[in-house]
Amino acid sequence: MNLRKYLKVYKKFLHTSLASELEYKTNILVDLITAILSLIGSIFLLSIFFQNTGYIGGWKFEQALIIQAIYTILNGITNTWFNPNLTEIVKHIREGTLDFVLLKPIDSQFFISLKKINPSGFLEIMLGFFLLLFCIRINQINLNLSFLTLCLITISCSICILYSLWFFISTTTIWFVKTWNAIEVLRSFLYIGRFPLSSFSFSLRIFFSVFIPIAFITTIPSEVFLGLSVFWKILLEIIVATIFLINSRKFWLFALKFYSSASS
Amino acid sequence: MISNLINRKIFTLLKVQYSNMLEYRVEIALWAISGIIPFFMLNIWTNNNLNESINISETLLSRYFLCAFFVRQFSVVWVVFSFEEDSLMGKVSPYLIQPLNPFFRYFAQHLAEQITRFPFALIIAFFFFIFNPESIWIPNLGILLLSIVSTFLSFLIQFLIQSIVACLCFWTEKASSIERLLFIPTLFLSGLLAPVVSFPAYVKSWIYLTPFPYLIDFPANLLSGNETNISGGLIMQILWILILFPLFKKIWSQGTKKYTAMGS
Numbered sequence: 001m002n003l004r005k006y007l008k009v010y011k012k013f014l015h016t017s018l019a020s021e022l023e024y025k026t027n028i029l030v031d032l033i034t035a036i037l038s039l040i041g042s043i044f045l046l047s048i049f050f051q052n053t054g055y056i057g058g059w060k061f062e063q064a065l066i067i068q069a070i071y072t073i074l075n076g077i078t079n080t081w082f083n084p085n086l087t088e089i090v091k092h093i094r095e096g097t098l099d100f101v102l103l104k105p106i107d108s109q110f111f112i113s114l115k116k117i118n119p120s121g122f123l124e125i126m127l128g129f130f131l132l133l134f135c136i137r138i139n140q141i142n143l144n145l146s147f148l149t150l151c152l153i154t155i156s157c158s159i160c161i162l163y164s165l166w167f168f169i170s171t172t173t174i175w176f177v178k179t180w181n182a183i184e185v186l187r188s189f190l191y192i193g194r195f196p197l198s199s200f201s202f203s204l205r206i207f208f209s210v211f212i213p214i215a216f217i218t219t220i221p222s223e224v225f226l227g228l229s230v231f232w233k234i235l236l237e238i239i240v241a242t243i244f245l246i247n248s249r250k251f252w253l254f255a256l257k258f259y260s261s262a263s264s
Numbered sequence: 265m266i267s268n269l270i271n272r273k274i275f276t277l278l279k280v281q282y283s284n285m286l287e288y289r290v291e292i293a294l295w296a297i298s299g300i301i302p303f304f305m306l307n308i309w310t311n312n313n314l315n316e317s318i319n320i321s322e323t324l325l326s327r328y329f330l331c332a333f334f335v336r337q338f339s340v341v342w343v344v345f346s347f348e349e350d351s352l353m354g355k356v357s358p359y360l361i362q363p364l365n366p367f368f369r370y371f372a373q374h375l376a377e378q379i380t381r382f383p384f385a386l387i388i389a390f391f392f393f394i395f396n397p398e399s400i401w402i403p404n405l406g407i408l409l410l411s412i413v414s415t416f417l418s419f420l421i422q423f424l425i426q427s428i429v430a431c432l433c434f435w436t437e438k439a440s441s442i443e444r445l446l447f448i449p450t451l452f453l454s455g456l457l458a459p460v461v462s463f464p465a466y467v468k469s470w471i472y473l474t475p476f477p478y479l480i481d482f483p484a485n486l487l488s489g490n491e492t493n494i495s496g497g498l499i500m501q502i503l504w505i506l507i508l509f510p511l512f513k514k515i516w517s518q519g520t521k522k523y524t525a526m527g528s
Contacts (some may be wrong), residue, residue, distance in 0.1 A: 024438055026436070027438050027441050028479075030442060030444075030445050033445055034441070034444050034445045037445065037448040038448045039454035041448055041449070041451065042452075045452060045457055047464070048462050048463065048464070049308065049312070049314055051464065052314070052317035053312065053313075053314065053317070056312050056314075057311075057312065064470060102324050114389060121513050167340065176290070180291070181291045181292075181295045184294065184295060184298040185294050185297050185298040187298065188297075188298040188299070188300065188301050191301055191304070192304055195308060199308050199311060199312055200304070200308065200311060201307050201310075201311045204304070204307055232425050264402075
């Protein structure tokens with residue numbers, strides 16, 4: 001692995017995909033409005049939940065807003081990197097163009113996970129950051145270095161888990177060819193991440209922390225922000241993220257053995 | 265001429281599309297699963313006793329969300345995505361020559377998909393009743409028929425709205441981002457995530473003038489036996505169809521003049 005070469009290649013990726021995406025400028029504007037509306041919508045939904053109670057699953061409204069902020073950031077990351085690339089895998093496999101990717105003297109997972117970029121997701125990430133800053137103010141959180149590193153670690157772990165989940169499902173395309181809808185299932189499950197895990201019933205809580213670790217993705221970073229988090233939870237998140245990342249890699253290499261090129 | 269159309273063309277289209285859809289059983293099953301968000305919402309509502317504040321018993325609320333799931337299952341529309349792809353690939357050109365509006369083709373596709381989806385939705389409902397045995401109920405035949413009609417009307421409204429958006433493909437080629445924008449108010453205001461009764465007064469004052477509550481909230485209330493204005497709801501649904509249909513016809517006739525036959 002030559003890091004410099006990969007950086008250079010990535011720069012080219014950025015350049016080409018930005019150039020092609022910026023062709024559709026109004027599209028980016030529409031996507032921005034969509035992101036803003038969807039944030040307003042979920043805050044509206046949250047406000048309905050808090051209409052007549054002060055706490056949901058032990059979270060105050062201001063605290064639950066942090067989860068929304070983190071969800072928005074992660075959703076922005078999904079829309080910027082994961083979604084455009086991993087839907088491309090489906091296309092590669094269906095049309096047999098994965099051959100060309102595999103023949104390139106570059107790691108195939110790197111290539112298909114980072115080739116494309118959707119700039120409208122950036123705006124969503126920024127939106128999430130603004131909300132997060134606002135939440136930090138209204139919750140009177142003191143920022144210091146160790147706190148920030150902890151936040152950074154948990155959020156990067158969340159990104160790794162999220163990436164692995166997406167990549168797992170996209171990899172199954174090699175067997176099932178059409179996994180569009182599996183991605184939709186994942187999306188609908190990820191929707192859970194907008195709410196604190198403790199607001200769900202016990203069985204769902206178990207399901208979303210053991211089978212699909214959505215609990216780790218937004219709840220734990222938010223707890224870190226509020227200073228509520230316990231050390232073992234953070235450690236657990238790091239472990240889960242590592243396991244997911246390693247397995248997504250292994251799974252990809254395993255799946256490639258079953259790849260029988262199409263239409264070529 | 266109309267009876268001829270219904271007898272032969274629609275029937276043939278339906279038959280073709282149904283056998284086509286049966287090919288993608290797994291996909292449709294996954295799609296059915298991706299619609300289970302209402303159940304997660306129900307979990308938040310009941311687990312935090314939020315239903316008490318809006319005076320709906322737990323059983324009625326769980327029935328409401330089950331019905332919302334059903335209504336959503338049979339009113340999902342994706343015509344804009346199909347049409348965008350077909351129009352970018354130039355597949356629309358041969359359709360335009362045929363003496364049949366291509367939207368009939370998409371319409372048949374949706375109906376066939378709903379028929380295929382039906383057993384999967386039933387299975388999910390079956391599991392729902394296993395976990396919530398107290399919410400089992402049998403609606404009387406009249407209500408059942410009326411709610412099927414209103415679900416179909418809701419489907420028609422959404423199909424017309426999306427067809428209008430799809431026609432924008434003639435001008436902008438990426439109409440699906442507009443659809444994603446429109447989906448946000450549909451998601452939050454239609455009653456899929458929270459019944460419209462629970463909305464704050466400042467939203468309730470104008471929401472019944474928009475088409476949104478008639479998409480899911482009204483048919484779901486009707487089917488689940490919650491309080492609702494039956495004749496008013498049906499009239500509003502028909503009214504919206506009467507508004508949207510001429511709009512679609514107009515934009516269609518103007519759009520076809522603009523058509524540039526991309527990709528061929």
